[in-house]
Amino acid sequence: MQSWWWFGGSLVGLFILLAIPYLGAVFCVVLSLAWGVIGYAIGDWLISNAAGWVIGILAVISGLAVHFSGRQWMKDLD
Numbered sequence: 001m002q003s004w005w006w007f008g009g010s011l012v013g014l015f016i017l018l019a020i021p022y023l024g025a026v027f028c029v030v031l032s033l034a035w036g037v038i039g040y041a042i043g044d045w046l047i048s049n050a051a052g053w054v055i056g057i058l059a060v061i062s063g064l065a066v067h068f069s070g071r072q073w074m075k076d077l078d
Contacts, residue, residue: 018070018071018074019074024071025068025071028064028067028068028070028071029064029067031063031067032059032060032063032064032067033060033063034063035059035060035062035063036056036057036059036060036063037056038059039052039055039056039057039058039059039060040052040053040055040056040059042055043055043056
């Protein structure tokens with residue numbers, strides 16, 4: 001039962017963060033950097049250090065594209 005409260009609270013908090021323009025942009029960049037770190041770790045673990053960098057950079061670029069297009073979609077709903 002407690003996990004549903006955490007889920008609902010985090011969902012509401014994310015909507016609030018994305019509704020505030022400046023905080024939403026910062027949050028999107030932070031999430032994209034997190035995807036880059038995850039991509040680097042997977043590439044480094046599975047293939048090599050160089051592949052980790054390439055996958056990490058691609059993950060950051062892809063994350064930025066997806067997150068900022070999501071923000072634009074939310075603006076279009078208004």
